[in-house]
Amino acid sequence: MAPAISLRDVAKVYRPPRKRPYLAIEHVDLDIPAGRFVSVVGPSGCGKSTLLGLVSGLLPPTVGEVTLLGSRVTGVRTDVGFIFQRDALLPWRTVRENVELPLRFRGERDPARAKEWIVRVGLGPFIDNYPHELSGGMRKRAQLAQSLVRDPSVLLMDEPFSALDVQTRNLMENELLNLWGASGKTVLFITHDLEEAIALSDEIVVMTAGPGTIKARYPVALPRPRNVTEIRFAPEFVALYERAWADLRDEVARSYKRSLEAG
Numbered sequence: 001m002a003p004a005i006s007l008r009d010v011a012k013v014y015r016p017p018r019k020r021p022y023l024a025i026e027h028v029d030l031d032i033p034a035g036r037f038v039s040v041v042g043p044s045g046c047g048k049s050t051l052l053g054l055v056s057g058l059l060p061p062t063v064g065e066v067t068l069l070g071s072r073v074t075g076v077r078t079d080v081g082f083i084f085q086r087d088a089l090l091p092w093r094t095v096r097e098n099v100e101l102p103l104r105f106r107g108e109r110d111p112a113r114a115k116e117w118i119v120r121v122g123l124g125p126f127i128d129n130y131p132h133e134l135s136g137g138m139r140k141r142a143q144l145a146q147s148l149v150r151d152p153s154v155l156l157m158d159e160p161f162s163a164l165d166v167q168t169r170n171l172m173e174n175e176l177l178n179l180w181g182a183s184g185k186t187v188l189f190i191t192h193d194l195e196e197a198i199a200l201s202d203e204i205v206v207m208t209a210g211p212g213t214i215k216a217r218y219p220v221a222l223p224r225p226r227n228v229t230e231i232r233f234a235p236e237f238v239a240l241y242e243r244a245w246a247d248l249r250d251e252v253a254r255s256y257k258r259s260l261e262a263g
Helices: 046-058 095-105 113-122 136-148 165-185 196-199 235-262
Strands: 004-016 023-030 037-041 063-068 080-083 154-157 188-189 202-209 216-219
Touching: 004 046, 023 046, 023 165, 023 216, 037 046, 037 196, 046 063, 046 080, 046 154, 080 136, 136 165, 154 196, 154 202, 165 196, 188 196, 196 202, 196 216, 196 235, 216 235
Parallel strands: 037 188, 037 202, 080 154, 154 188
Antiparallel strands: 004 023, 004 063, 202 216
């Protein structure tokens, strides 16, 4: 079976106007089987978010080939769900209207389906509320419903919970695992938090300091279903954290040293 996501010797060079070009990632080879939850960790500036842009088609690769669901990515893909660090909810629309938007963009009108997802993420009582009337965690739930209502096979997530407090973040991580476990979707998850990556994932990918490439891959053989708070106390979790952190720590130090030299 072909992988759901595949990158072959991919590199990306940014060419900002009136500035020097810079290489964000290079020599990236990565296959992600369908239905897997894979997290990418690495220091700031290593190209984690660039990977999501390439897979979604928002960015073209400078070198190499990106394949999604068996076809080469040559432009923006509408068959993926993308959840950003900051939510993209429209402030003048209610939860119901925000969740319905992806369906409307495809020429569909299915209020029952939108309502079903709003209820599934626990926002049934707030279906007619506006974003400013919701807590941070509730806004993330609305964003999850908005991304999943189209039933995408692949979900791309760019540090979606980083702005939440610890308690709300753990609740949302468990909520995500519950939704993912029932859906069988492929998830590519970007995070700075190694503990979060291990708690959620089937595999973690460690990237080097920029220009980013893949330094190591670690399968996560922890049993499912998981509670992200409790699983952190498992001896297997601690052992995996120590191994992965040994790789990640060196790259964080390299990135920090470069930032000091550049400043």
